[in-house]
Amino acid sequence: MKLRRTRSLVGYWHEGDFVLEDYLSAKSSDEDEDNAVAVDEDALRLLQRFEDWTDPESVLDALSGYDPASVRTAIDALADAGLLHTPEQAGQEDLLASEWAAWSEEARFFHFGTKDAVYIGDDAEHRAAATAVALETGPPPPVFKSYPDAPRVRLPRAFLPLRRDFDEVLLARRTHREFTAEPVTLRQLATTLHYTFGPMYFVDAREYGTLMMRTSPGGGARHEIEAYVGVLNVEGVAPGLYHYNVEQHALELIDPEFRAGHVDRLGFGQQMAVTAGFVVFMTALVSRATYKYRHPRTLRMILLDAGHLAQTFALVSTATGLGPFQTAAFRDSEAEAALGVDGIAETALYLIGAGRPAGPVDGHPIDMSVAASPR
Structure with missing residues (x-):
């Protein structure tokens, strides 16, 4: 089964660690979840091997100087963390790449990174806790x-x-x-x-x-x-x-x-x-x-x-x-x-x-014709 580096990843430093976050991954709207994963240089190098659809066995062959079992374990860990996807898992990110092609990574990260927020609602305990944090x-x-x-x-x-x-x-x-x-x-x-x-x-x-x-x-x-x-x-x-x-x-x-x-x-x-x-x-x-x-x-x-x-x-x-x-x-x-x-x-x-308006003020379109016939 081939794997590919997840396309919707953003990397940044957080509390001394370099982390990768898949902003397209599903989030809970019931409790806050941190889906950022800390990675090291070896993990980043390994992810580079999966820039396109790649058979893990070919990576094992290319890294002949490493213990195959340890490489397999590392690949499985990256997949479990959501940093590597199977073709079945890649449907959403491929759709995103197609539908949002005209927009930058920043727009994607903002929109999907702010989805599914936890709302405390009328729960008195949660509201009191949130107020205490603010005060x-x-x-x-x-x-x-x-x-x-x-x-x-x-x-x-x-x-x-x-x-x-x-x-x-x-x-x-x-x-x-x-x-x-x-x-x-x-x-x-x-x-x-x-x-x-x-x-x-x-x-x-x-x-x-x-x-x-x-x-x-x-x-x-x-x-x-x-x-x-x-x-x-x-x-x-x-x-x-x-x-x-x-x-x-x-x-x-x-x-x-x-x-x-x-x-x-x-x-x-x-x-x-x-x-x-x-x-x-x-x-x-x-x-x-x-x-x-x-x-x-x-x-x-x-x-x-x-x-x-x-x-x-x-x-x-x-x-x-x-x-x-x-x-x-x-x-x-x-x-x-x-x-x-x-x-x-x-x-x-x-x-x-x-x-002071120079054009009509009756609500009709100012510089366009009213649509009157099918087109």
Whole structure:
């Protein structure tokens, strides 16, 4: 029977050992399992012999200087550990190689490495244990981020009434790519930021302290997403890059020189971002989420939270008469440098924005024809 090195392996150093992990292997969603296997140089050399389908007997012949019994034992151990597969076991990894061929190993490792997380649910014992682990690390991270020494623009709380019918707003929501030169009003900006990122209520989360609740769902009410606003054409606000202080409902000035040219570079020249009234870079303060949630699946939760907020932003800005857009196409590291964040403790996730729409606002496709006949 021929064997082949498992294709879905990732290697890394862990606590002094070099380990291999098969991210495609089945995991339990009832209890945490570590499927990483420590290997040494001899094991790695042996795995190289099985780069393609290989008969173990041929490997024994090629390693004539070694005791055949010890080589067989080592091969069996690698197979038992899931590092060598039979043709019957290789179906999933071959399917992965075919269906995910356009994506890198990093994407595969992220997706499958965060599958089948253990959820403690309502089990009181497990919840108490998880809480104890969190509290042992110290007090929870602050609910709000602020730049206390930065100049501030205090936004009005005279919010625009959002009285359009909900179905009308849903149907009118479109991604706008062209904007007029008319500035966004201060009340439109204030209303959109408040109803997207601002706290609506506060809750007593017992051991986890006081937490805020937004109009969008956030895993465990951790609300790790921060908003940095690039003001380009807003009535009454000087252009620049600001942090939105959700507690004070204020813009904190980070870079007074930030202009459309910076957005042009950071957003790969997308004109919708350059000509918008304002853009928003969403970042994640990782510690807010990981304080409570320790499993790597939490990263999925953070990305989902960013998506929730982006949709709320699109609906609220539409309701105020603006045209929203969103894009994942931005220069991550350069954007983080512009924001003054390190990309690790706080990392950029999403670029959204809005302006005065130049195209139709009735919800019909803006730059495509409505499908009217079979194709």
